[in-house]
Amino acid sequence: MTTDNHILASFVEKVAKCGARIGIIGLGYVGIPLALRFQEVGLQVLGFDIDLERVESLNRGETPIRHIAASDIQSMCAGGFEATADFTRIPEVDAIIICVPTPLSRHREPDLTFIVDTMHSVEPHLRAGQLLSLESTTWPGTTAEVLSPFITRRGFEIGSDFFF
Numbered sequence: 001m002t003t004d005n006h007i008l009a010s011f012v013e014k015v016a017k018c019g020a021r022i023g024i025i026g027l028g029y030v031g032i033p034l035a036l037r038f039q040e041v042g043l044q045v046l047g048f049d050i051d052l053e054r055v056e057s058l059n060r061g062e063t064p065i066r067h068i069a070a071s072d073i074q075s076m077c078a079g080g081f082e083a084t085a086d087f088t089r090i091p092e093v094d095a096i097i098i099c100v101p102t103p104l105s106r107h108r109e110p111d112l113t114f115i116v117d118t119m120h121s122v123e124p125h126l127r128a129g130q131l132l133s134l135e136s137t138t139w140p141g142t143t144a145e146v147l148s149p150f151i152t153r154r155g156f157e158i159g160s161d162f163f164f
Contacts, residue, residue: 007129009162014094018042023093025118028081030135031099032065032073039076046093047083058083069094090125095133102136110138112146119150126154128161 014020022038024031027049035045049055059082061074090096100114101137115136132151134143143164156162 011129011131011163014099015043015066020044021092022095023044023048023090023096025049025096025097025121025122026099026101026114026136027051027064028060028099030064031097032058032063032068034097034099034135035081036068036072036076039079039081045076045081046089047081048085048087048089049083050085052085055083055085058112063065085122090122090124091127094129095131096122097133097135099135102138110136112142115142115146119147123150123154126151126156128156131163133164 011020018041021044022035023046024035024038027047029036031047031049035047038045047055047058049058057064058073059077061077063070063073088130098115098118100118102110102112102114105111109158115134115138132143132147134147147164148158151158151162158164
């Protein structure tokens with residue numbers, strides 16, 4: 001088995017055995033339900049957000065989203081969920097899912113500022129064997145065009161020791 005196949009096989013096995021830890025960046029109306037679902041299927045979740053008040057509120061078991069009950073957040077926390085604003089903890093997760101806002105510009109195109117800012121925060125802490133998924137609303141090709149340079153600049157080879 002080649003090194004890249006071994007790294008990928010190891011990641012897949014971790015997920016299958018619920019041993020993978022998922023990092024969700026952006027704990028809003030996309031990130032929180034996603035964290036809840038991952039927790040429900042037995043995966044550990046570490047949530048990242050730049051809003052310290054939101055991080056503290058979630059860690060207290062409070063809900064920032066009207067249609068999600070506080071009891072759901074409390075159950076998630078009791079199951080091991082933790083929210084943080086500390087991006088140096090990125091190496092602790094096996095998968096990174098970006099769920100940050102992409103407001104429309106005045107030309108009605110997605111503004112990628114939050115995605116790019118997120119990648120600047122994450123890039124120094126990436127490690128081999130991680131998977132990165134972009135859940136923010138944007139055009140097809142954003143991952144290859146915008147995110148891949150951050151990965152390759154760190155010396156990782158996409159599809160070999162780092163995955164999208």
